[in-house]
Amino acid sequence: MVQHVGTRLDGSFGALSDATRRGVLEQLGRTDASITDLAEKFHMTLTGMKKHVRVLEQAGLVSTEKVGRVRTCRLGPRRLEEESAWLERYRLLWDARFNELDRIVEELKRKETSDGSKKRK
Amino acid sequence: MEARRESEPTPMKNPTTVDRKSERELVVTRTVNGPARLVFEAWTKPELFKRWWVPKSMGLNLLSCELDVRVGGKYRLTFAHGTSEMAFFGSYLEVTPHSRLVWTNEEGGDEAKIVTTVTLEEKSGKTLVVVNDLYPSKEALDAAVASGSIGWNPETFDQLDELLVTLGKSVGPS
Numbered sequence: 001m002v003q004h005v006g007t008r009l010d011g012s013f014g015a016l017s018d019a020t021r022r023g024v025l026e027q028l029g030r031t032d033a034s035i036t037d038l039a040e041k042f043h044m045t046l047t048g049m050k051k052h053v054r055v056l057e058q059a060g061l062v063s064t065e066k067v068g069r070v071r072t073c074r075l076g077p078r079r080l081e082e083e084s085a086w087l088e089r090y091r092l093l094w095d096a097r098f099n100e101l102d103r104i105v106e107e108l109k110r111k112e113t114s115d116g117s118k119k120r121k
Numbered sequence: 122m123e124a125r126r127e128s129e130p131t132p133m134k135n136p137t138t139v140d141r142k143s144e145r146e147l148v149v150t151r152t153v154n155g156p157a158r159l160v161f162e163a164w165t166k167p168e169l170f171k172r173w174w175v176p177k178s179m180g181l182n183l184l185s186c187e188l189d190v191r192v193g194g195k196y197r198l199t200f201a202h203g204t205s206e207m208a209f210f211g212s213y214l215e216v217t218p219h220s221r222l223v224w225t226n227e228e229g230g231d232e233a234k235i236v237t238t239v240t241l242e243e244k245s246g247k248t249l250v251v252v253n254d255l256y257p258s259k260e261a262l263d264a265a266v267a268s269g270s271i272g273w274n275p276e277t278f279d280q281l282d283e284l285l286v287t288l289g290k291s292v293g294p295s
Contacts (some may be wrong), residue, residue, distance in 0.1 A: 022260055083141070086266045090147070091139040093176070094252070098137055098151045099175035104163045105155035112159075 015059035020044070021052050025061060025075070031076040035064075128212040139219060140175035157219045157243035160250060164222060165190040175200070181207075192216055196224065219243075233261055 015021055020042055027033060027041060039049035053073055056062035060078035064071050135152040142148045153160050163169045171186040182201040189195050192214055197210040208228065215223035219241060226235040235254050243250040256262035283287075 016264065022263070025263070026259065083266050087139050087141065087147075091137055091149070094139065094149045094151070095137040096176035097173055098153065098250075100176055101136060101160070101163055102134070102153060104169055104173055105153055105159050108159040108162060109155055110168075 015055050015061055018052070021056055023050060024049075024056060024073075028062060029036075030071055030077050032072055034070045034072055038072070038073065141252070141262075145256045145262055147254045147256075147262065149250075149254075151250050153248045153250055154246075156246055157241040157248045160241050160248045161219045161222075165216075171198075174198075187212070190214060190216055190222075232257060235261075 016025075023042060024038055027038065033041070035046060035049050035053060038050075038053070039046050044050065044052075053062060053064060057064055057076070060076045062073050063076040064073045064074075135154070137149065137151045140148050163173065165188065167186045170188060171183055174186075175181055175183045184199045184206065184240045185197070187195075187197045192213060192215060194216075195210065195212045197208060200207045209226065211225035211227040213222065213224045214236070215221055215238075221241070222239040224237050226237060229235070233256075237254055238253045238255070240251045240253075242251070245266075256265070257281055
């Protein structure tokens with residue numbers, strides 16, 4: 001199970017190493033699209049685009065659904081989870097920074113107060 | 122003076138917020154309980170800056186911190202990273218005492234150059250700090266998010282490696 005997570009992370013990197021696939025993600029970030037739409041947009045054969053979408057799908061970055069003869073692609077749940085998890089970790093980093101900064105500002109405030117009272121004497 | 126020490130106020134923690142403000146921007150906000158000039162001092166004096174910029178939880182050991190805080194001046198932070206050294210560097214684009222600092226983050230190369238703008242807004246003795254990171258493109262910010270790394274870019278792959286090693290270990294012998 002855990003191994004699977006590692007493999008998925010690896011897959012995520014591989015999936016993002018390709019400019020077309022990054023473009024597809026960007027495109028799907030705006031709106032859902034069929035494989036045919038994507039192939040046209042990126043001037044590719046249907047087979048070529050299918051391969052890219054499969055890589056993205058395996059990495060959990062894209063999900064697809066076939067209705068009738070059309071396969072619709074959208075951003076996968078993992079893509080969205082990833083962004084909010086990253087933002088939260090980024091927030092925690094800044095929170096830790098600001099907690100330290102608070103201490104320094106308190107220290108500077110105290111120093112100013114004591115310097116000020118010395119000057120007045 | 123000694124007697125008063127017990128009642129020294131412990132700094133009150135204000136909330137930190139992070140938002141992806143646009144396709145290319147990340148914005149962090151926090152209110153600091155002190156005047157802008159002291160907050161500015163903490164961002165611009167190396168001996169103070171190095172005490173808070175790298176919190177212990179980041180697991181990095183800061184080796185040096187040089188800040189030449191003036192327009193066109195450069196900064197450079199170096200860290201111990203395993204047996205090697207890692208550097209973060211860039212230059213200051215704007216320096217307006219007590220209200221605004223803008224600098225570049227150039228360690229990721231031109232394509233990944235991030236511009237950080239810090240604004241300080243004082244109100245009734247407190248300062249609202251807004252940190253805006255502007256990425257060169259939506260792709261660059263997406264890539265930073267997708268990489269899983271927080272903070273600066275060069276750590277990206279190493280951090281992922283570490284994570285993969287950790288994950289690998291926790292599986293145990295199969």
